[in-house]
Amino acid sequence: MQVQWYPGHMTKAKRAMKEDMKLVDLVVEILDARAPLSSRNPDIDELSGNKARLVLLNKADLADAKANKIWEQYFLEQGCITARVDARKRSDMKPVQNAVREACREKTERDRKRGIKNRPVRAMVVGIPNVGKSTFINSFAGRACAKTGNRPGVTRGNQWIRLSKEVELLDTPGILWPKFEDEQVGIKLALLGSVKDEILGMEELSLELLGRLEERYPETLELRYQLTEAERKEGPVHMLTEIARFRNCVLKGNELDLEKAARLVIDDFRSGRLGAITLELPDQEQG
Numbered sequence: 611m612q613v614q615w616y617p618g619h620m621t622k623a624k625r626a627m628k629e630d631m632k633l634v635d636l637v638v639e640i641l642d643a644r645a646p647l648s649s650r651n652p653d654i655d656e657l658s659g660n661k662a663r664l665v666l667l668n669k670a671d672l673a674d675a676k677a678n679k680i681w682e683q684y685f686l687e688q689g690c691i692t693a694r695v696d697a698r699k700r701s702d703m704k705p706v707q708n709a710v711r712e713a714c715r716e717k718t719e720r721d722r723k724r725g726i727k728n729r730p731v732r733a734m735v736v737g738i739p740n741v742g743k744s745t746f747i748n749s750f751a752g753r754a755c756a757k758t759g760n761r762p763g764v765t766r767g768n769q770w771i772r773l774s775k776e777v778e779l780l781d782t783p784g785i786l787w788p789k790f791e792d793e794q795v796g797i798k799l800a801l802l803g804s805v806k807d808e809i810l811g812m813e814e815l816s817l818e819l820l821g822r823l824e825e826r827y828p829e830t831l832e833l834r835y836q837l838t839e840a841e842r843k844e845g846p847v848h849m850l851t852e853i854a855r856f857r858n859c860v861l862k863g864n865e866l867d868l869e870k871a872a873r874l875v876i877d878d879f880r881s882g883r884l885g886a887i888t889l890e891l892p893d894q895e896q897g
């Protein structure tokens with residue numbers, strides 16, 4: 611399976627983002643906690659230069675709690691200020707506020723030494739599609755936010771949202787495109803819904819997922835689809851067939867509808883109905 615997809619317009623977007631970067635003090639990089647490295651854009655280091663950076667492990671509610679801790683530790687060891695969040699929850703924003711403060715400590719200190727007090731931190735949210743950028747901005751800004759109006763130099767009608775005395779947020783998130791030469795990364799991103807489903811096809815995607823679940827979360831297959839160990843050991847194609855049977859996915863003439871079963875499995879995964887699942891760990895061979 612080959613996944614190669616880097617839309618031309620992303621090159622333009624990357625250029626625009628480089629411009630916007632000049633306006634901010636802090637880059638809030640949003641990753642998907644279920645596959646933090648695969649959902650990270652490798653250009654981000656170059657794009658954000660020496661700006662303060664905060665890494666958010668979003669959709670932590672859908673990821674394995676044990677794995678979340680391991681990933682948090684991993685990013686801390688890389689020197690990143692980090693927090694895990696469910697961007698839909700307002701209550702998860704308080705730790706983010708603290709993390710923002712921590713990430714910007716040097717800048718605040720510099721300002722203070724120059725006699726500048728209370729200049730808000732200007733922040734920008736970046737991440738690949740579907741990672742939760744807009745959801746995060748809405749929760750973080752809340753209802754109390756007020757737009758501050760256009761400023762010179764801010765392109766494309768971008769506006770700043772004044773969040774508090776401390777933070778101003780660029781209201782349009784920066785969309786990054788994942789770069790995946792590695793096909794395993796492509797598969798994981800497709801599972802997360804960050805690349806179009808059609809690129810890989812539902813059936814193939816579901817087989818990839820079933821294989822991974824059997825390896826790391828066999829109990830979920832038993833629980834959700836009543837797949838016995840013997841059935842699981844027969845491999846993903848057999849599992850999908852059994853799921854189609856179990857869930858009554860049939861076409862005219864009683865033929866099993868594997869495409870429908872595949873969609874069902876993927877939807878179950880994406881919505882969290884399969885439980886909290888993480889697709890990769892730091893020192894694991896990617897796969």
Ligand code: G4P
Pocket residue numbers: 668669670671672695696697698737738739740741742743744745746783
């Ligand atoms: P984007 O701007 O980065 O493209 O992502 P966006 O905020 O649109 O979020 C993509 C989907 O992920 C949305 O669901 C959103 O509700 C969901 N989401 C975002 N953050 C979290 C999180 O921390 N946990 C969970 N469980 N879901 C999250 P959707 O189905 O596309 O839309 P909706 O029906 O929920 O509105």
